[in-house]
Amino acid sequence: MTVTQTPITVSTISDLAESGMTLGLYCLECKRWGEIIPQEWLDAGKPDVNYVERKFKCRQCGGRADKQVRPPLSGLSTETAYRGLQGKRHSNVAPPNR
Numbered sequence: 001m002t003v004t005q006t007p008i009t010v011s012t013i014s015d016l017a018e019s020g021m022t023l024g025l026y027c028l029e030c031k032r033w034g035e036i037i038p039q040e041w042l043d044a045g046k047p048d049v050n051y052v053e054r055k056f057k058c059r060q061c062g063g064r065a066d067k068q069v070r071p072p073l074s075g076l077s078t079e080t081a082y083r084g085l086q087g088k089r090h091s092n093v094a095p096p097n098r
Contacts, residue, residue, distance in 0.1 A: 010069065013038045014048045020072035025056050029063025035070075 010019055017038035025034045042048060056065040 011050050011052045012048050013041050013046075013051060016051070016069070017042060022070045023051055024068035024070050025065040026068065027058035027061065027063045027065050030058060030061045032058060032060055034058075034065070 008019065010016060010021065013023075013036070016023060016036075022038065023036040025036065026032070027034075036051075051067065056067065057063065058065055
C-alpha cells in the first residue's frame with residue numbers, strides 16, 4: 001500500500017484561517033504576547049497578507065514581533081490554553097506595514 005502525502009502550504013492569513021490555525025506574536029523588546037485570529041482579521045477587512053514575509057510591530061513599544069504559527073487546539077478550550085491572555089483574543093501587535 002502506497003501512501004501519498006500532499007504538503008500543506010500555509011503562508012497567508014487566509015491559509016491560516018482555512019487550517020484553523022492562529023498566529024502568535026511575541027514582542028522581543030517588551031516581551032508581550034499577542035494573537036491574530038485569522039478569520040477575525042479577515043472579517044475586519046484587514047488584508048490577506050503573506051505573514052511569512054511580513055514584519056509585525058508591537059503596538060505598545062514599536063518593537064519587532066516574532067511569529068509563531070499555532071495549530072488548532074484539540075481537547076482544550078482557549079480559556080485553558082491561553083490563560084495568560086485573560087480571555088482576550090485580540091493582538092497587541094500592529095498590522096504589517098504596507
